[in-house]
Amino acid sequence: MRSKDIALVALFAAITVVLGLFPLIELPLVPAPFTAQTLGVMLAGSILGARRGGLAILLFVALVAIGLPVLPGGRGGIGVILGPTGGFILAYPVGAFVVGLITEWLWRRYNLAWALLANAIGGALVLYVIGIPWMAVSANLPLGKAITGSVVFLPGDLAKVIVASLTAVTVRRAYPLVQPRQAA
Amino acid sequence: MLSLFHEARSPVHAVPAGAKLLVLLAAGTGLFFVRSIVGLGAAMGAVVLCYALARVPPRVGLRHLLPIVPVLAVIVVAQVLLTGWVTAVVVGQRIVVLVALANLVTLTTRTSAMVATVETALRPLRPLGVRPERVGLVVAMTIRFIPVLKEQADQVRAAQRARGVRRSTRFLTPLLIKTLRLADGLGDALEARGAGSD
Numbered sequence: 001m002r003s004k005d006i007a008l009v010a011l012f013a014a015i016t017v018v019l020g021l022f023p024l025i026e027l028p029l030v031p032a033p034f035t036a037q038t039l040g041v042m043l044a045g046s047i048l049g050a051r052r053g054g055l056a057i058l059l060f061v062a063l064v065a066i067g068l069p070v071l072p073g074g075r076g077g078i079g080v081i082l083g084p085t086g087g088f089i090l091a092y093p094v095g096a097f098v099v100g101l102i103t104e105w106l107w108r109r110y111n112l113a114w115a116l117l118a119n120a121i122g123g124a125l126v127l128y129v130i131g132i133p134w135m136a137v138s139a140n141l142p143l144g145k146a147i148t149g150s151v152v153f154l155p156g157d158l159a160k161v162i163v164a165s166l167t168a169v170t171v172r173r174a175y176p177l178v179q180p181r182q183a184a
Numbered sequence: 185m186l187s188l189f190h191e192a193r194s195p196v197h198a199v200p201a202g203a204k205l206l207v208l209l210a211a212g213t214g215l216f217f218v219r220s221i222v223g224l225g226a227a228m229g230a231v232v233l234c235y236a237l238a239r240v241p242p243r244v245g246l247r248h249l250l251p252i253v254p255v256l257a258v259i260v261v262a263q264v265l266l267t268g269w270v271t272a273v274v275v276g277q278r279i280v281v282l283v284a285l286a287n288l289v290t291l292t293t294r295t296s297a298m299v300a301t302v303e304t305a306l307r308p309l310r311p312l313g314v315r316p317e318r319v320g321l322v323v324a325m326t327i328r329f330i331p332v333l334k335e336q337a338d339q340v341r342a343a344q345r346a347r348g349v350r351r352s353t354r355f356l357t358p359l360l361i362k363t364l365r366l367a368d369g370l371g372d373a374l375e376a377r378g379a380g381s382d
Contacts, residue, residue: 001318002371002375003371003372003374003375004367004368004371004372004374004375005371006318006321006322006325006371006374007325007367007368007370007371007374008364008367008371009322010322010325010326010329010367011329011333011363011364011366011367011370013322013326013329014326014327014329014330014332014333015333015359015360015363017326017330017333018330018333018334018337021334039356043356043360047360047364059322059323059326060326062302062319062323063323063326063327065298066295066298066299066302066323067187067188067189067290067291067293067295067298068187068188068295068327069186069187069188070330073251075251076188076290077188077248077286077287077289077290077291078205078208078286078287078289078290079248079252079282079283079284079285079286079287079290080251080283081286082208082212082282082283082286083252083255083279083282083283084252084255084256084259084279085255138279139259139262139263139275139279140263140271140274140275141259141262141263141266142266145262145266149258149262163356167356167357167360170357171357171360171361171364174357174361175360175361175364177364
């Protein structure tokens, strides 16, 4: 890994922390500030690609695990990871990697539609696929019930997929960093 | 950037980070085989004793447990409706014990000790191209980046507010482009000091 890659990885880990620090979108109907850490997951993959994006978010998860209060509300520590919602946090780096992988495949014809697809799969679907079974095991719940309960996250995640995709498409034009992957 | 470490002199603080993590791993696995309210009650008692031994005040311990309460409430209600109250209590107890124990590790272990443990744990991965000594560097860089980025984000927001833009998510693009330049400069600086390529 070159020095520049190390700097970019550290930058996106830090961006993900900062996104959790303040409400990004103040929705009029939702009382709680809508924090946006998964936005960092999608942006890392979309802007840095699979390897560097995945490493950036892995670094973010490492910061949580070593006990820094980098999650919204000043939370952190291994307790959060071992808790019922910890599967979602462990899924973050995988999600960023998948977003990056799809982005690399589609890089030559990357546009808003492809960005939406990449971010929806890596930034939402992958997180559900890992996070929900983790919750089902931790809470001893049937998988079906855990899936039903997770429907509450859908509207927020949809909003984040759109915001991340719009941003990724603009940044690609201004500052392209991804190396396109040859047809796989 | 503050860490969640709770400063105190105690035997629990003195245990090496790696050993604490191994105990946590063993306890986490073992808990899944304890299925009675009494058994898990005993485990809860043991965790309370560990907190006392670590000289962590009950208020601090409870404050760190608070964030799981909403999720826990939903799970317990779902369990009562689906399977009955015995399972609900057992599952609730198990989650509380596990999270409380993990929180204790975080509260009694310095971030620097955790980073050192991560570096040690990564050493076997060296043949795969992992450079454990880089881990400490990149963690330090990220922690240093956080206040810088917070400042940049505040600047972008202030500039947009001055132009009458409110509640916009568009501030992400200028923020990213500004900070990507920053990372470029930092990468060059690292290269010049030989912290770079393999």
